[in-house]
Amino acid sequence: MTPWWIRATGFVVALIAFRFFASWWCGRDAEAWFRGDGERQSALAADVIAFEQDDDPRHFNGKLALWTHQMAALGLAQVAFEHPERKAEYVPVVTRAAAKCFLPEMRTFGTEAWSNEDAFKSLEGSHAHGYLGGAALAISVARALDPAFPADVAKQHDALIAAFERRLLASPTGLVETFPHAAHPHDTAAIAGALAWHTRATGRSHAQALHYWADKVRTKQIDPASGLLVQRMEHRNGRGTDFPRASGTALAAYYASYADRGIAELLTGAVLRYASGLWEFGGVREYEDGHSGFGEGDDVPVLLGISPTATVFALAPARASGNAAEFAQLYRTTALAGVPYTSGGRTRFLALGPIGNAFLLALLTARAEHAGDVAP
Template sequence: MGSPTGPVRRLHKFRRPLAIVIGIVVAVLVAGLLPRWWCGRDADEWYRGDPARVRGLAEEMVAFETEDDHRRATGAGETLAGMWGLLAHQMTALGLAQVCLEHPEWRGRYAPIMTRAAAKSLLPEMRAEFTAAWHGQDGLADLDSPNGHAYLSYPALALGMARLVDPAFPPDLAFQHDALITSYERRLLVSPTGLLDTFPGEAYPTDVAAVAAAIAVHGRVTGADHTAVLAHWAQRVRAVQIDRDTGLVLQRMGVDGRMHDAPRASGTGLAAYFAGFADRALAEELATGLFRQERSVLGFSAIHEYGDGYDGVGDMDSGPLILGISVSATGFALAPARSFGHRDMFTRLFRTTDLFGLSLRSGTRLRFATGGVIGNALLLAFLTSGPELAR
């Protein structure tokens, strides 16, 4: 009768390699599944507009605006100014307005803060860079100018959303808002390309989408009929501003319709968000082009900046590019993904946002640590964007 030690030795011989293989498989599964679960654990709540998540980020922006008010009143400490200040206050106003539309019971808390944020986006120091570029011409002080001054669409849209939500919206701001919209409507109707310049000779389709959004919201507030100008804008976007091959909008153009930059995802993503206030069908077309830029790995998604056949470097619009991936475009894509019901895409994009944004809670407040004030203002607007903006 043979000794059993031979089979036992053979079993031991294969046990260690088998353990290594099992260990590798388990490690791969953990690496593939744990991060996507952890970073996506709040995605469904954000998609559904869970009050705890929404209010936490809203309160973070309330804290920012309250501190900003204190600094302006006392002169203690620096305040945001320039393009970043304009964007922070505008997006805070938009986000809080969207929160109030979805949760009307919070209007008493957020409407006054939202209106103050919108008003601050009009301060001269917020547009100093643009005024300097226009050789000292302040677009708000010269609304009869033939120049586009499309950057004023950002405060114009913020004012419109605040006026829509806040029953105590100040009459002087309403008068200023009406005058700004009248000026934009006149300029846009006579533009054969549907473009208005932000800087002399430089037009950004994204900024003009914000012009259209501001005009549309003004109509919703006042009952004014802006159908003609919005139809003209949408027709010219489709004919002039969208690259046919990629479905992306051209990032920069001349007011004559000539291309100054490539079709890019960051501009398209923000344009899709703004277009959602004015023309839902066009916003969905822009979103379709944007979503073609999605790149996914292990359940995480990000947006590639340049369309096929184009290449370039990152800038303040796209943020730093990593293997062509745009941080900004990835965040912007959250808004149309939620607005147009792309739950799975929203979840994949949110995982990436949570991974790199590092969401943190402090009491009743929630913030994304790496984004700073501007990142949190943007995310409040994009994470609360919904299907009821254009109506």
């Protein structure tokens, strides 16, 4: 039998090796991602492009497909903004990915949630279908980049933007419903981004709606005790149906950066207050003190108070706000769990699949310069 002191020594050695080697290994690309290294961005973009070119919407559709395509479009657009020499290659794929978001098979889950009511057949009504906020943002950005964006999809987009604007201005809370009786502030933040970039694409002002939304974020949607957005609310009376949570706040900070820099900075500050580090790895607490939970069905479960979803989503506001130390810690954790692998000029995160790679391309390339205050 191995003496106890040999086992203890082995454990200590393994712990020290993990402390120093793992943090170095997982963080070796963090600085390059933070400063916008074109080689890193292009390698992950190459994998996302390959997926988009091979994808068949008949076989990959629904909620996960919708999220994948909208984040692929946003991520590729952001790389094109940061490295204009890539525009000729990336913009057609941005358009292709964004246009897929409006295919009927991408929104079947939302149609079913709204009692088989299709979003584009109910634009004159009050049912907001806010789950399409990210899709609308992706198309706004694609239209701003691509003068040859398909006219039929642009016409659908104009109609949806008009409906979103009307519903937002009619809401006492500045929220539109994602699903019946459930408004997610991060989805409305995506709608605000879509309105702002619709202005860039078409010249039509949505300033009134954007200013109204920004005011209601500050006065109705943020929990004053924690500084976080309430994850889910009743859009008419503002009653919270979930706790304030960091994951939704981090995603909203990313979307808000397309609409209003002040709101993005406010939400970013709140999220990063819930970030902490251990051995140069970082994590974000999901709940304020006094609350707990395991997240939602679409989330990776909250573990010991740390939310893997919030940790990954916080990469975007950390980079956009210039917080290099926090970004590096969050990236190490993401790399440890996601397992990035590069071969043949393409990078993918092996543990995360196409949706994870699309999300990470968008989050790792987020920056304040792609947004600003667009409203006149």
